[in-house]
Amino acid sequence: MTDDSTQGIHATIGIDRGEFTLDMSLTVAPGEVVAVLGPNGAGKSTLLRGLVGLTPIDRGSIRLDDVVVDDPDADVLIEPAKRRIGVVFQEYRLFPHLTVEDNVAFGLRSAGFGKQAAQVASQEWIDRLELAALRARKPGELSGGQAQRVALARALATKPRALLLDEPLSALDIATRQDVRTHLSGHLRQFAGPTVLVTHDPLDALVLADRVVVLEGGRVTQEGTTHEVAQRPSTPYVASVMGLNLLRGKALAGIVQLDDGGELQAPDASTVGPVLVAIRPAAISLHAHRPEGSARNVWQGVVDNIQPVGDRVRVSVSASPSVVVDVTRSAVVELGLVRDTSVWLSTKATELEVYAG
């Protein structure tokens, strides 16, 4: 780990699968956790199969530390078994006929360790992931969270050069997900190699990753620290999963003319030209009558849809601009909100994030 530029994952990946093509670059430093975030069908699984070696890439190259594992131009293709990439699969893929202990020891057995030696060597991971009490169980007798820990122990026991996690929390029910996510975060911090986390859940990315790569339609649409991406989403997908309104327009002298109609007052006049405007749904207020007060941005619209989200209610309003607004349940009653109710919207200029896009 002396020279970071040669260590970690350096990949340029092009894969054709019929109509769909994946073309992207990915660099992950040792000790770094990168989340690849994208909707279904974005190419996340294809990327993962390419990295692991289950699908040979058609263009580009994949380098893991100082070893090229796939490079079609140079006719290099190292098979999955020899890449030493630990994978935690979606649904975990534990071997149903083997006990927890034998699942964890599987990689070591495959590496040529005898049964005894493999069990001794896997003991460390059994202990670290608190699996000692479950060692004799079969995967069918485990809860989702336990199965996930077994999958992680099984991957880490092979001492992999890199770790890949494919939707590691999607198989869990919501009640246990938060807890497991926190645990997982701790284990990922301890792993010294590069980690790639493939997910469609922005919360996974926010909690577990240092950096986010957003993948849509086989292309990277945004890349940055989780904070940057959450604050300044550059596509409607990122905005919607991160719970933001994202509007496109042109800024001039502190006023943004929106491409889809309407205009908004920016917090300042510093940004000029094509911009993106991000507004948190909770930063917009709804009113029955034209509001008095300090809010600089006031416009009128019609309620399109009402959706309870936790203890809040997300209201979509058709207007110029159309936005989603988070309000309290009592506000819905007070304002008598139903579909097609006419409402006024307001938001302070200071609530707007305006940035060049």
Next chain:
Amino acid sequence: MTRRSRSATSPPWPVALPAVLALAFLTLPVIGLLVRTPWGHLLDILTSKTSLDALRLSLETSIAATIIAFLVGVPLAWLLARSEFVGRRLARALVTVPLVLPPVVGGIALLLAFGRRGLVGQYLDSCCGITLPFTTPGVVVAETFVAMPFLIITVEGALRGLDSKLEDAAATLGAGRWTIFRRVTLPLIGPSLIAGAVLTFARALGEFGATITFAGNLPGVTQTLPLAVYVGLEGDLDQAVALSLILLLVSIAVLVGLRDRWLRTGSAS
């Protein structure tokens, strides 16, 4: 309510009548066998030398045929299910031929291939002094020929139905192809392996046509249970019926065993 559901499920007589006839037709012979069984001196008949010889020979050859089919049939099933090679479709078609071929024809075909003057048999004879026709190994050859397709087809089906996800996972853990086959694939298709082996054994046990054609009918050497039943029919009917009863019991045991334990969980998830 009761009236309605009864009228809804009771079939019209043009269906019911032939159905009952078919059921009777299939069960009456078995009942006839049971009625005609010489229960009084059944034990004496079954412990006679002819019976014991035939029983022992049948068990030995059927088990041998099942083992051979297992050792070469499972790899062939894997090849047919998992690898791409020229003529794979043809190979799969050829595998099923013994299933539909009349066993007597199979016996003649075996003679032409492995007989003393046969395609391969002449060399077996001249180089190694191996003669298959009219020997106990010949019985095993005939039974394997007829029964092995059951194993191949069962196992190939299971391999096709098996999700490759677990095998992929094993590969990422550093397992080579042989390790994956041995430690993941085989255990996962275990139920189908057993089902295929049981079907193969049952088919081998009942083999008649190919055996009598290729291996003859020598008491103690090639006279298996079905052949002893056939011979008994000419002379000692009681013996034929008693030995038939044994074959019937084995068949029922196979059916019950397969239905309750293996067929339903054919490909484990």
